[in-house]
Amino acid sequence: MARSVERVAVIGLGLIGSSIARAVKERLPQVVVTGHDASDAVREIARGLGLCDHLSDDPASAVENADIIILAVPVGGMADAAQAIAPGLAPHAIISDVGSSKAGVAAALAKALPDHIVIPAHPVAGTENSGPAAGFSTLFDGRWCILTPAADAPADAVEAVSSLWEALGAKVDVMDAAHHDMVLAVTSHLPHLIAYTIVGTASELEEVTESEVIKYSAGGFRDFTRIAASDPVMWRDVFLANKDAVLATLQRFNEDLTVLQQAIRRGDADKLEDWFTRTRAIRRSIIAEGQDDPAPDFGRKH
Amino acid sequence: MARSVERVAVIGLGLIGSSIARAVKERLPQVVVTGHDASDAVREIARGLGLCDHLSDDPASAVENADIIILAVPVGGMADAAQAIAPGLAPHAIISDVGSSKAGVAAALAKALPDHIVIPAHPVAGTENSGPAAGFSTLFDGRWCILTPAADAPADAVEAVSSLWEALGAKVDVMDAAHHDMVLAVTSHLPHLIAYTIVGTASELEEVTESEVIKYSAGGFRDFTRIAASDPVMWRDVFLANKDAVLATLQRFNEDLTVLQQAIRRGDADKLEDWFTRTRAIRRSIIAEGQDDPAPDFGRKH
Ligand SMILES: NC(=O)c1ccc[n+]([C@@H]2O[C@H](COP(=O)([O-])OP(=O)(O)OC[C@H]3O[C@@H](n4cnc5c(N)ncnc54)[C@H](OP(=O)(O)O)[C@@H]3O)[C@@H](O)[C@H]2O)c1
Ligand SMILES: NC(=O)c1ccc[n+]([C@@H]2O[C@H](COP(=O)([O-])OP(=O)(O)OC[C@H]3O[C@@H](n4cnc5c(N)ncnc54)[C@H](OP(=O)(O)O)[C@@H]3O)[C@@H](O)[C@H]2O)c1
Structure with a gap:
């Protein structure tokens, strides 16, 4: 049976966390978004931007009653963030994250939250900017989000995280963390x-x-x-x-x-020309797959 | 006394050559543009696009009466292109080029055209595309064009090439080829x-x-x-x-x-963080100098 997702909590409201909050509010208006960030300044900006329905100064209360919690902090901060939310987690809660590397993060989360369901994820999308003001609701449109659940992860939890990312505009793949x-x-x-x-x-x-x-x-x-x-x-x-x-x-x-x-x-002119001819083809495939702007020079303004 | 430039010839009508032809026609409508390309197919496309006032099948006749000739062929083809135009050159003609490397090209042109004025140049602008259809008249706007005249090059000839590039939207610098x-x-x-x-x-x-x-x-x-x-x-x-x-x-x-x-x-976390913090500053300067699009992700469509 499909799990119902009525509350999503986002921990860490930088580029990725704030983009998730924006996309949920825009595309899943029935879902309540709660949030927390360790930084006073970031919370202040997030409040000003109205990123969340409830923004909490305390991580544990930010996740109370949440069905899915997404940790959107730097990879090295995942274990701390997981420990900090542990006291507030509902028993049925699914903990996910957006970390750019997965094996280490998956192990850290499993260790910090041994009694909870953990479904690690990584949306392959971003910009060079960081912080809550840099996010935008369409960041994940057409991009891939990779889930790396453990072999024994409950299928309905994988399905719930997957559906959430699809609702935010992403395409979902599942693979092994390594x-x-x-x-x-x-x-x-x-x-x-x-x-x-x-x-x-x-x-x-x-x-x-x-x-x-x-x-x-x-x-x-x-x-x-x-x-x-x-x-x-x-x-x-x-x-x-x-x-x-x-x-x-x-x-x-x-x-x-x-x-x-x-x-x-x-x-060795031939070797160079051959190599450069080969690499040319890859870009065409990336554009054909919708993973880059077909305009010359990324569509830069000249 | 300033030289008058009434006719410009472009040899090689790919990305750069066709962009020059377009920009001259648009911004210096009083100047006659003649052209040639070694490829039948390229000349055919150039004719269809109306890139030049006169397009010649023969390099030497393409440059007849031209005040400035710009060689816009690959660097390895500069010597051949120079030899091919030699019979048609007016005595006062200035030969320039757009090659991406300069010391070798300058030497090749000086050798091929010992009795002519050569003012090598390189517009630092381009896209990943090539061919006559890829060019556009605003390619050089706000970009730098570097001239590398020999020490004994006539000042009025340097000035003439410099003014031409400025008219095409570029900013001009002069430096040593090496x-x-x-x-x-x-x-x-x-x-x-x-x-x-x-x-x-x-x-x-x-x-x-x-x-x-x-x-x-x-x-x-x-x-x-x-x-x-x-x-x-x-x-x-x-x-x-x-x-x-x-x-x-x-x-x-x-x-x-x-x-x-x-x-x-x-x-070594500190070393990495220090390095990555240092490199961040350079992009800000590039944007401040107008050399890249300030929009996140080059302004790519998401
Ligand atoms: N940027 C990308 O392109 C991209 C793409 C895909 C995935 N990711 C992953 O997404 C995650 C977040 O990256 P981001 O680009 O959104 O970074 P960001 O803009 O720097 O945001 C991270 C936020 O998390 C806060 N934070 C740090 N530790 C915390 C903790 N223990 N509890 C609560 N908040 C905490 C930070 O506050 P302070 O500023 O005070 O530290 C900051 O506001 C990273 O794991 C990254 O690997 C990034
Ligand atoms: N692309 C850039 O970003 C960029 C930027 C600055 C400077 N440049 C320089 O600009 C020059 C041209 O580059 P591009 O990007 O415009 O190349 P391109 O689009 O490939 O155009 C070069 C054209 O020159 C023709 N050609 C080759 N040898 C010739 C000859 N001997 N006589 C007449 N035409 C000849 C080619 O014909 P075929 O196709 O039949 O060979 C082709 O149509 C190069 O020297 C390059 O280093 C390029």
Whole structure:
């Protein structure tokens, strides 16, 4: 039998948490949204924006009577957040989260809440901005949300979390937490690591001034600065939590970079052209699947 | 005395050449635009689009009486293009180009056209698309165009090319060709190399399918696919022409990547957070300087 979801609690009201609150209010107006954030300043802004029906200064009371609780705090804060809500949880409550890495978070939540149903999730959507003002209700439209329930998770609880995400505009996939972490290491964590690296490199060269890097960034560099402007605490936590998968994919990246480096050094024109022709096809597929804007240059204003 | 520019010839009518032709027609309606492209198909499309006042099947006749000729062909084709126009050049003609690397191109043009005035240039603007249909007249608005004249280049010729680019919407800088190549290695060539690499890596992993990479690309990966969809021939030529500067900056990038890799392996949270906080500032400066769209996610449609 399908569970009824009448109250949703959101813990952590930054980019993702506030987007969830907005989307629930807009698309599921019958559902009551309660919320909490550890930061006084964030709660103040959230109140001003009217993000929740009830905003509580205390995590445990924020989750009272909630059917689904979504933890939307940095990955490294999940265990604390889970402990803080434990006293207020209803016995039937489903605890979910939005953390960008899953195996570590799933273990931390299972440990902190041994008597509760935990259905970890990760909406693959976001922007470079953070905080409650950065959220918007359409953030999850057409994006994938990956659930990583344990093998023995109750099917109706998985179904309830899945339906919630679909109601918020997302498409849902279910996979093993370890596989999630490998997939996201490639599609998200490694890209962020590379972007953070190159932006650091560019800003520290002796031969080229920072002002030159900024002026001529439209040559390609500026694309990387968007990702490298993402929240430092959030990303610190992701790399620490998904260390093994990130280092494994980084190893593969390094091998490929060495191959291209050698092709440039040797003047191997064919190798370069072949490689660049191959990579072109992937973008077409991403656009065909509705996962990026088909307009040139992401539709940037020129 | 200022030179008068009444006729501009564009050789190569792809993304950049066709954008120049469009911008001249729109913003300098009194100037006659002549053109040529080596490809029959491109000339056919260019004719259909009405890109030029006169489109010639023959390079030498395309440049007859032109005051400024702009070579907009891949970097590796500049010498051939210069040789092909030589018989048609007026004695006073200024030959310029738009090649993404400059020291090699400047030398090739000076060698091919020893009796002519050569003022190399590079507009730092583009999209991932190529060909005559991809161009648009506002491509250069607010972007920088870098001129790299030889030390003994006539000042009035530099001034004429500079004024032309300003009329097309660009801001103009003048620098040494070798310095240009180092700056652009950082702001454009290395970013492209890294993007080509990571897109290649992601599409060849055994553990993660290509379909997964595409589905979950909104986590960051899709940003890199835009750049890695750029023209393979153009980029092959850029890496071969600017080999030394690209390999030098790549070396620095590799060092920095090793530092971050080690910080992740050791769980050095502070190092990661510090680094990610530093890189955040650069994007703000790029936006403040008008070199990127301030909207979240480049203003992508969600
Ligand atoms: N940004 C993305 O693109 C994206 C995409 C998918 C998933 N995620 C995941 O979503 C989660 C949130 O990210 P976000 O981008 O929304 O971050 P954010 O905008 O920085 O918001 C996180 C909020 O949680 C608060 N917080 C921290 N610890 C807390 C605790 N123990 N209890 C209650 N509130 C707490 C923070 O307050 P303070 O500011 O005082 O610390 C902050 O207001 C992370 O796990 C991240 O991995 C992010
Ligand atoms: N794309 C960018 O973002 C960008 C930015 C700044 C500067 N640039 C530089 O601009 C130049 C052109 O790039 P693009 O993006 O405009 O490339 P594109 O769209 O591929 O156009 C190049 C055109 O030149 C033609 N061509 C090749 N060799 C020729 C020759 N010897 N004589 C006449 N036409 C010839 C090509 O014909 P075929 O198709 O038959 O080869 C093609 O139509 C390159 O030097 C590049 O480095 C590019």
